[in-house]
Amino acid sequence: xxxxxxxxxxxxxxxxxxxxxxxxxxxxxxxxxxxxxxxxxxxxxxxxxxxxxxxxxxxxxxxxxxxxxxxxxxxxxxxxxxxxxxxxxxxxxxxxxxxxxxxxxxxxxxxxxxxxxxxxxxxxxxxxxxxxxxxxxxxxxxxxxxxxxxxxxxxxxxxxxxxxxxxxxxxxxxxxxxxxxxxxxxxxxxxxxxxxxxxxxxxxxxxxxxxxxxxxxxxxxxxxxxxxxxxxxxxxxxxxx
Numbered sequence: 001x002x003x004x005x006x007x008x009x010x011x012x013x014x015x016x017x018x019x020x021x022x023x024x025x026x027x028x029x030x031x032x033x034x035x036x037x038x039x040x041x042x043x044x045x046x047x048x049x050x051x052x053x054x055x056x057x058x059x060x061x062x063x064x065x066x067x068x069x070x071x072x073x074x075x076x077x078x079x080x081x082x083x084x085x086x087x088x089x090x091x092x093x094x095x096x097x098x099x100x101x102x103x104x105x106x107x108x109x110x111x112x113x114x115x116x117x118x119x120x121x122x123x124x125x126x127x128x129x130x131x132x133x134x135x136x137x138x139x140x141x142x143x144x145x146x147x148x149x150x151x152x153x154x155x156x157x158x159x160x161x162x163x164x165x166x167x168x169x170x171x172x173x174x175x176x177x178x179x180x181x182x183x184x185x186x187x188x189x190x191x192x193x194x195x196x197x198x199x200x201x202x203x204x205x206x207x208x209x210x211x212x213x214x215x216x217x218x219x220x221x222x223x224x225x226x227x228x229x230x231x232x233x234x235x236x237x238x239x240x241x
Contacts, residue, residue, distance in 0.1 A: 005030040006218075007080035009072075011063055011120055012090030014041035017139060017184075020211035021087060026054040028215060033076040035061035036090070063090045063116030064108075073123025082131055083124045085218060088117040088161075089139040093154040106153045113157035118164065125172070132176040133222070137214060138165050142185045142232060169227065178225045180217060184210055185232030 008025055012018040014036035022034040026049045034056050036042055042058040049056050057079055061072035076083060092112045094105045117138060128134025143155045144162050162181055169179035213231060220226050 006084040007031045007033070007076075007082060008085040008087065009033045009035065009076045009083060009120070009124065010087045010089060011035050011061065011116065013045060013058075014038045017207050017210050017214075018087075018089040019045050020207045021089065021214050022056055023049055023052070023054075024208070024211040024215050025218075026056045027052050029054075031080060032056035033079065034058050035072050037062050063120060064111040066119055069116075069119040069123055073120070077124065077127050082127055083134065085135045085137065086120060086124055087137045087139065087214065088120055090116050091139065091141075093151065095150045097150055098152040101153050109153040110157045110160070113154070114160045114164070117161050121168070125177070128177055129172065129175050134177045135218060136165070136168075136177065136179050137217065138162075138179070138181050139214075140181050140183050142183050142230065145183060145230070169225075173225065176222075178220075178222075180226055181228040182214065182217070183228065183230040 005028075006025075008030050010018055010022050010025070010032060013022045013034035018034070018036065019041075022032050022045060026032045032049075032055075034042060034045060035058070037060065039058075039060045042060065046056055046058050057076075059072050059075055060068075062068045090112060092109055094101060094109065096105070121136060125134070125136075128136075138161060140162055141154070141158045143151055144159045148155065165179050165181055172179070210231075213229075217226055217229060
């Protein structure tokens with residue numbers, strides 16, 4: 001970590017949890033590198049953060065694309081001279097029954113939610129190992145712990161990411177790298193259809209409060225590792241058919 005604050009790469013930062021997390025960490029004095037597919041939304045995020053007398057670097061990155069991720073990884077390491085934290089947050093889903101899910105939709109979900117964290121983590125893990133420290137936060141989902149209909153592809157992708165990161169934790173924990181899996185319940189973000197957000201708004205987690213939770217998790221002392229954390233709406237789960 002540098003005297004200018006921790007160096008952090010946040011994926012999927014154009015909206016929802018990612019955008020709020022970028023704001024939260026930047027306002028607390030961390031050096032944030034925010035990526036997403038939409039340059040317009042990233043520029044809006046940067047403007048909003050700067051209006052709060054903080055700053056962040058932005059770069060377009062599609063976590064499904066190997067060359068795009070490699071380029072973003074090189075850029076963040078060159079800009080910051082290393083990396084203290086990666087927040088794998090980018091995610092997509094389609095609320096469809098298994099039988100109605102197309103191959104293209106399945107591939108999009110798996111490539112974003114599973115392959116994306118694999119590519120992003122591989123892009124910066126060698127640098128973290130070289131410096132002997134690093135924190136990787138994976139925004140997964142409570143869908144890995146409870147069955148939700150219309151979420152087969154999403155559940156598979158998140159469960160795959162969970163298993164992958166559990167193995168990585170065992171492989172790198174003695175090298176000073178901490179891997180934390182986060183399992184939020186329903187969060188009020190654009191990943192949900194607008195109709196569902198309106199209907200169940202009071203039963204969803206607030207994205208800003210979720211970002212604050214991620215920030216608190218990031219402050220754990222180096223002598224211990226919070227391996228996973230689950231938090232859900234006070235009112236319980238929602239579902240629709």
